[in-house]
Amino acid sequence: MRLRLETDILATLPAEVPEVRALKLLRDGFAGGSDLIIALEAEDEATSEELTTSLAERLQKRTDLVKEVRWAQPMEAQAESGAALLAWCVQNADPVKLKEVQARLEGDGAKAQLQKALKSVGGSLDAEKVQRASYDPLGLLDSLDTSAAGALEGSLFGLVSEDGAFRVLMVTPATGVGNYKAAGAWLEQMKGEIAQVTKDETVTVRYTGEPAFQAEIGAGIEKDMSSTIGMTEVFIALLFWIMFRRLKPLMWIQGLVMLSMVLTLGFGGLIVGKLSIMSLGFAAIVLGIIVDYAVLIIQEARQHPQLDAKALRKLAAPGIAAGACTTAVVFLSLLFSGLPGLAEMGLLVAIGVIVGLGVMVFFAPKLAAGKQMEQMVTTRPAWHSNRGIAMAGTLILVLGIAGTFAVKGMPSFLTSAEALRPTKSEAMDTFQWVQERLGRNTEASVPVLITGPAADLRAKTEALSVKLDAAVKAGTLVRHMMPTMLVSDPQAQAANKAFIEWLLREQPRLEKEIDEAGFTEAAMGLLRGVCGVWKAGDTEAAAASILHRILATGERAENADMAKGEGVVLASVSLPGTPGLPDRAKLAELQKILTPDTGAWVAGWETLGGALSSLVRQDLNKQLMPIVGLIALTLFITFRRWRDLVLSVLLLAGGLGALAATMSLLGQGWNLASLAAIPLLLGTGIDYGIHILLALQRTGNDIRTVQATTGRAVFFSGMTTVIGFSSLFFAGNRGISSLGLACCLGTLWILMIVLWLLPHWRAWLGAKKAE
Structure with missing residues (x-):
């Protein structure tokens, strides 16, 4: 009665190996580590978007089953979380750049900035500049690294394929489903809800993520235990009967x-x-x-x-x-x-x-x-008691072994982690499918964790970003996506308090000047949203739904084996190869770059x-x-x-x-x-x-x-x-x-x-x- 089934494959691996710890941190340290991933593919983009939205809205109503649902929502639906995220980024931006923004907007400078933005909207051929000038005419985001923001948006938050027909929903269970039977029961309830939405549609729905793996592996262990013991008993009994009757x-x-x-x-x-x-x-x-x-x-x-x-x-x-x-x-x-x-x-x-x-x-x-x-023992000669035949057999054995080694060589040693994976796994196949549909055919993305004291994470992330930039130029990497601007910088936050207080005081004036310059109401959305978050108080809490998927601390990640005061940043690196199968030579070069002083590890089964x-x-x-x-x-x-x-x-x-x-x-x-x-x-x-x-x-x-x-x-x-x-x-x-x-x-x-x-x-x- 004390025996229990352990369905966690990582629990069967040595916890002291850094690569194992990195995988545990990736799964347990960040919000979403226990998410069910629902992959949905329809005939066209419109059907896929409609089904995904209907399904997400239905699941959100089941608060007894679901804590949170993430999917590729329209831009207007993400305004609140987007404003909180931008407020957090500006709060941690370079103080020097924020002072430049403040100097540009003081006095009559705001009017000059708005006229410059109007010219971009009316005459620029660059669509990105036009869009940016439309929703940020004051240039508040000039303090941020927009190239990093673009890379981040295209990698970590991609929940829809390029053709729009394939979409992913991330569903967080309302309660823990660590027990494989609980995970299986919860998954069946989820499938029932999903069937109500998709029953009359031509659509493919598959499941992966922690609950799917738990349910699948636990049921497999139970089946293996019962079938192997039963099969062994039957065959042993049959063999005994044949030999002894x-x-x-x-x-x-x-x-x-x-x-x-x-x-x-x-x-x-x-x-x-x-x-x-x-x-x-x-x-x-x-x-x-x-x-x-x-x-x-x-x-x-x-x-x-x-x-x-x-x-x-x-x-x-x-x-x-x-x-x-x-x-x-x-x-x-x-x-x-x-x-x-x-x-x-x-x-x-x-x-x-x-x-x-x-x-x-x-x-x-x-x-x-x-x-x-x-027992009556026969004395009749048999082939196996003939010394001549035994001598021939010995020679054949020795020469066969030696000949095989001479021609074929010794068996190779396979260093991949394939031996740790299930023989047949629908959840694993689905995970591979998601990688293929959301990734690019010529590259493989692998997660990288940057660890260290929470106060040093910003500096570590910036230093590693420089190294990875050089690796991109050298051809080792296709690109890297470092969430540097999302990492907390306590010194920058302290220095930027003056700018935040100034912007809150000047908000009415700036809104009036935006209106007088001829911009629409939408052009004030960014200013109002960011200032609204700062007025509410806790910016990090407001952006937590996204931040906690990229940043983890020892105080919050109780199950991730993290020390108090320790922090982890989740980044992403793209290598030559195909989705799920990075070029091993390039992967080895990446591991050489991630030296112990960087505090960074590849958190993937590949390493x-x-x-x-x-x-x-x-x-x-x-x-x-x-x-x-x-x-x-x-x-x-x-x-x-x-x-x-x-x-x-x-x-x-x-x-x-x-x-x-x-x-x-x-x-x-x-x-x-x-x-x-x-x-x-x-x-x-x-x-x-x-x-x-x-x-x-x-x-x-x-x-x-x-x-x-x-x-x-x-x-x-x-x-x-x-x-x-x-x-x-x-x-x-x-x-x-x-x-x-x-x-x-x-x-x-x-x-x-x-x-x-x-x-x-x-x-x-x-x-x-x-x-």
Whole structure:
């Protein structure tokens, strides 16, 4: 009951990695991070605009569901928020430029400025100058960087495509929908409201954003959990029936497996407390491993029907315990992984293996002793017990691995973050669609976060803007959109108080002169709007609906892991490439520009892969040596013979080499998640070798007998493990799916080597018949 589903993919990643923190800040630090994005495409611009407006107005009435709706409204509808935003920009403008504006408008200067504006309206061929002179005849906006304002408007606030047929609505839920079930229920209600507006129209409506991802991933985890456990149980039961044809052992094995899983979930709830998208596959893996212990005990009972439960336990327990402890330790080594999701999976599997060991070793001998039919072992020669065929197989294995590496090379390591994304995701596809329709076909926009003390953000933003200007000239960037004029400048605000007070005093005079000059009432709108905001008091609060989507502070962004007094600015950079796929070489150059002193980071999945890849490879290097040392110690304690230790090493090397060669042939590469297959195969593979080598010791190296008895149980064990790992192949996460594929292939290779080649290798190394 304590276990909960963690649907946040970022929660499965290391929080200390700057790129991960940047993504969390991007999502949680700014207003709109939890928005539902509704993408709507109609046949033409008029239909799209009408439907979007109707839909937004309907949703705004549902205050029980919706807190805020943003969409591409007509200019007159944005007058209030626009005035607040301009008032904030002027309040933080360069004091020197504002003094120039004041000097130009004092006395008769205002009349001269208005006559100049009239000439622009009546005689200029520049449409932009005409429009600006019409709504700002006093030139109040001369204090602002209009080029920056234009770039900002064209990038951050774009909610409609160039042809007007595609539009986006940003909907903020009325309450938090962090729980995936709550997100799913809220999303269904939203779809019902939207259907009422679009039911009679030819229109495409799709959904993305945090609520859509939460609902989709949570439902996927639930489905994966139920389907993988059920599928694994069915296939294991079917395999047991095919091999042993006994109903009663099958039933009590299922009972013991269920008991083990209940205990594992109980301990997991106490220790871990959650199942994430990366740890959800632990149950199928545990099922595939612990059922082996019962089968090995049954196999020993069939070979030694005269033994009672105590004697049977004494005979079977050492090999099972050695294998289980080795497997558990290898999975526990994932605790040192840079990916918390994999660490959780490793811990849960290790708990399950130890619990399963205790349950099976305690109960299974009591249920199996003296109740199994004695196994009749055939002495007829078989292909797998022929030494000549085994020698040929060994040569083919070695030459095949070497030849594949010579021709195809080693499997590549994929540094992208694709392994962290869902295998199939409507929300992800929709997000890509939005990028394609709102972006330009020849460039890719990536968000950049500028972090630091709130008081220093303006200076950091201005300094970075200079660097990015140089990058545009050098061809590294297509353009950048820095919201410099929106960033608070406390010193400028203090210096500009005098100008604001002067403008408020002079407002009546300036309005009168605008009227006398012959301008329409609309020409006074900017002056009245800005002065109205200043008279109301809190300019930042008035512009908060826009500012909080670009600026965040530690005091406001409670869930963004920000310190008090810290601030973040959201900028945008366009690189050569296509929407969602920036040129990687240019992206690398951008990352070199964003040095630590700039306080800036690319907050995108595009850079996350490289950062995590380096971390995972470092972790693997740290893990392998302790794992190999621990395996060697376990093997020495178990066998006390150097030959068997060497054979175990050859077994693992052959299996991993064959896996790597197979991946090269299939064109598959290692990724952030599938790299974990290496330590996992070391743990599970050595388990099979222990059972076979111990059986060879007991039988005096009788290959045919071992292959017909213990080999049969090991084959069942290996196939159940393959079944457990194969269920991961169908998981909803690309990384877990690739991990399942790698583990399946590696286990099959190790199984073939341990059952066919390993016994002959032992004979070739000079192991005597009577050991």
